[in-house]
Amino acid sequence: MEKLTFQFETNRIAAGNRKQAIIGVVASGNLEILLERSLPPGQCSIEIATAAHGFGPVWEAVLSDFVSRRAAGGLKISINDGGARPDTVALRLAQGVRMIEVES
């Protein structure tokens, strides 16, 4: 497994008050994403464990795009990847942020 960690700064704070959300399944071409509201509001950290080695630059591009488009400030995001394509990763990240935005 390759482990990657990315730190982002953002002024877009995740909406809602849910403490956590989980989306997706670790299966071939899929991934699970656990989002936890546990960081200072201006930060977003993303940890990845993936079986597909050597795709760090692709992850960085997809995640940078995600942080610039969505309100992810304050979120600690943990990903278990089963070899998902970049479009699936982007979709699940968007779903995850949507889930944690819902008022509980």
Added chain:
Amino acid sequence: MSSWYEASARQRIDALTDPASFEEFIGPEDREISPHLSLFDLPEQFDDGIVVGRAKLAGKPILIAAQEGRFMGGAFGEVHGAKLTGLLRAARKLNWPVLILFDTGGVRLQEANAGEMAIAEIMREVVLARSEGVAVIGLIGGRSGCFGGGGLIAGCCSALIISEQGRLSVTGPEVIETNRGAEEFDSKDRALVWRVTGGKHRYLIGAVDRFVEDSGEAFRQAAVKALSRPAKLNIAVLEAEQKRLETRLSRFGALTEARDIWSTLGLLRPEAIPALSVDAFLAEGTAKRETADDAR
């Protein structure tokens, strides 16, 4: 209508239980992951492929476990199994019924010994819970079916609910083919696989109690009905079950084709069974099927 077959473990729990009533035990945030998978450099899942917790069903408290069939085929590993064992122990203490949403190929090969131990522990806990009157109800309709040790656990449950897509057995089609050859069992013959392990056949031979359409709502209604029945387990029930199985064996033991079994049951057009809708199938099959009640 949401498909049970297509849903994830978490979506099934949402479809089954009263709104906002589910409270997870040892959730993904606890990261109670398998200690074995990293040794094989395999991906882990934060809940180890099973979601357990408490909820309400039609206003009454229940405990619930849902396997995620897409993660490692829903297979039982050490942590996965321990979560279900613990849930069953809690059920006995609380005297609350348990729903197990099976979706499993059996034991996870990478942690075989721990997985086999888990199956044995779970079977023991199911029997202990049932002997104290706790209902343990299995729901089968996921993409991985209910095979291997999952089939053994299902056999210990007080009631089983299945959909047409659901499959229930111990040795799965691919395993039979690998060991005995495609002449013995062709696992790529989907019609054959479903005639032998599928929901309709299991309902007709009395291996399951209820047959439902592939939707969360249908499983929910069937679970409510199943919970309204007593779930006792004592020596009289076991003796009645032994007799029931002996009768089944003497009736069908010499037959090698599911359609011959359906014909023996008195179904007039056995070849038409696989294509029947849920309602037509229940109208045709319910009066003629073998009883599934282990306490008759």
